[in-house]
Amino acid sequence: MSDHRQPPVDYIDRTLAQYEALGYPAYSWATNPGTPPWADVAEPLERSRLGVIATGGIYRVGQTAFTHHDDTTFRAIATDTATSDLRATHFAYDLTDAHRDINVVFPIDPLRSLADDGAIGELAPSFFTCMGGIYSQRRVRDELAPALVQRCHDDHIDLVLLVPV
């Protein structure tokens, strides 16, 4: 069936076309030309503490859900939370499968199983979640990102897996 394959979806071009059709001003995508910053991996995964930051609007039952309007707060979700207590809210992606199985946007079960098997040294005490699709890059840069970086250091996290939607 390889002849039926298509290249990856051109989300940027399709979003621009959609905004134009809707009569909106052109969406300004984040671009970062040049060489990105780089931290060396000090220890292999099996001797590291792994954290996760996911932007799919995930929260635990009992936590306040995210708003859908430039919400720059985050939630800490203990990594021993029951999978059945996890929820997702968002405006920008189809939540049907996330509501059936949160692991499609928040891979808590595979990560627990890999940690149990020793492939990961240990999981951080909490994973962090926030909203994606925040229009204000300034607020992400000045509020959300520094707060998350601080929490990762407070929790002595060695490596972070980033899971957008």
Next chain:
Amino acid sequence: MGLIARQLEESGIPTVTMTCARDITEAVNPPRSVFLDFPLGHTTGRAHDPVLGRRIIEGALAAFADADHPGWMSDQSIHWADDDSWKDSVMRPVASGTTDIPGSDDERSPRRDTPQYQSIDDASAAEKTHGDEQCLVCKGVDY
């Protein structure tokens, strides 16, 4: 997510960014990224397929060892379906001309600035938690 990746790396913590949107991630240009050619909303797998989910996460985590330069990106080479016809309908412009009001053809949900719970029970649970001694919001360690 690109801003978060960059600030983490600048602070000394290595990151791997998973993505189903190759062009957006190439523009954002994170230090290490792993592309999975799945529809949005499935960054880490398919519902109720734990074997695939584990394979996808193993593939992503391998980037911590395999990536050898800033801007490195790998492709998981896992397909969503037997063919790629799901891509045909992704974000195609809506039919124009039905109205002249900007945004009225927008099928996305409105951007409400109050908490948006998955269910009414979740709203009650959050309300119950808030204010009691277990409340992490009140303890200042959570929202």
